[in-house]
Amino acid sequence: MGEDALVIGVGNPDRGDDGAGVAVLAHLQGRLPGGVRLVRLSGADPAHIIEAWQGAGTVFLVDAMVSGAPVGTWRRFDAAAEPLPAEVSLASTHALGAGAAIEMARVLGRLPQALTVYAIEGATFSVGVPMGGAVAAGAAEVANQILEEVQRA
């Protein structure tokens, strides 16, 4: 994996478990090989997301999800191959949400070659509430997974 990889963390750390994506970025800070960029997005409108990954061949996108799974559970999806399963809703407390942004990019032919989505199940998205312990643990695991994938490539 070379110059053209990036990790996008989506979410608002002021809103409880919505901060999962940003927490993963914090874990990765300083641990990735040079050339892998970290990008933080508070929301996920298509213009921001599509612009963020423009020119990148390999993209990891991390977000909170609401799917009914136990809180803190994480799942990995190959979003370049197919849309996220219907039961997975990437949690957006604002804008269209990362899932919609990915599908908009797919329609417009603007997806990166490789797009891996890591989604961490959240439960509480209220303003001013801290992120739950299970979500924080899930974020640490996802960071290790991404690190492993980057190092393996």
Add this chain to the structure above:
Amino acid sequence: MSTPSKPETRAISVDYLARVEGEGSLKARVRDGKAEITEFGIFEPPRFYEAFLRGRRFGDAPDITARICGICPIAYQMSSVHAMESILGVKMEGALRELRRLIYCGEWIESHVLHAFMLHLPDFLGYQSAIHMAADHRAAVEKALKLKKFGNDIVALLGGREIHPVNVKVGGWYKVPTKKQLLEMVPNLEWALDAATWAVEFTAGLPFPEVEQDYEYVSVCHPDEYPYNEGRLVSNKGIDIPASEWNQVFEEVHVARSNALQSKVRERGSYHVGPLARYSLNFEKLSPRVQRLAAAAGLGPTCFNPFKSIVVRCLETVHAVEEALRIIDAYEPPSRPDVPFVVKAGEGHGATEAPRGMLYHRYRLDDQGYILDAQIAPPTAQSQMCIEDDLRLVLEASLDLSDDDLQWRLEQTIRNYDPCISCATHFLKVEIDRG
């Protein structure tokens, strides 16, 4: 529509953002053709931030309040810095003031284009979402995304970064751009002027319901400029006050049916902030080009049809691009990025025009510059009663629609306002008790 023999609450849809507590719910009761809104929650007020600000230094307010909204952080920064500067006796002038207008232009462009094309337009063209629309209207969506990006570029250059910009501070800026940096945006903005003009023409051709409402429009009004940062608060029904009198004329009330504080004109009731209000109260300050485009789009100097807000957003986008080009052309970097001031105690007010309407901030500082209390009245809370009025009328006029169509019509009615939580395609949990 058949009438059930006994009262029945019909759940029309449950979806999507309902998972975010307190947001996106509407319950109504209809009896003898008259609708009553019994519960309505589309927006969470920034109470947490008001509390979080207490005890912080005055200089923290712009960056903390910018986190309230991922779509309009500049508006929060602007209302907070102007409120603080009114306490500290700081006056923004010359290039520093122009740069404040320029960054606001960027936010208007990106926010208006996002709303008009990604959220509002699918309603008019009969698509479930922008994604479905993009498959058939790819060129239009691509053009809108590119136009929006040029708004993002202005915010990123002046704000230091696109998301939650950090370069604005009480007293001016941390760093100002060079003339060369601004000039590099000119070719893109010239393209944007054509694209925004196309957007006006495109949206003017949409089918609009013939609806007019007797709104009380409220916006910031400046004697010489279409409003962004500075001016008095004016309405079409007699209000004309400085921002410092906001609490004398308006009040925030808790309503049992809503989680949010709702604002009203004391003794009178609902009022409407946003593009339609700005346009109708400040038409003569728009450029000749925008006025000509408005006339060609079939709009007069005022507009009371909430559905036509999509055209007005595009007109304001043209205005913002023109204004950005004017500011860049005249720009000479200031000798320093900020003006000095002495910290002191006091109370200050800031009212500026967020893309979705007037945003009011009030702060009280102690003599060390620590915040004693903060009040933030976002545009969505200010327009909320008006949205309820519209929903009631739409409900009463649309009772013969199927549940799905009614749900869609109600969401469209809310989207006319571009409220902070209008973003999801289907965001509303609706229950109508049809009696």
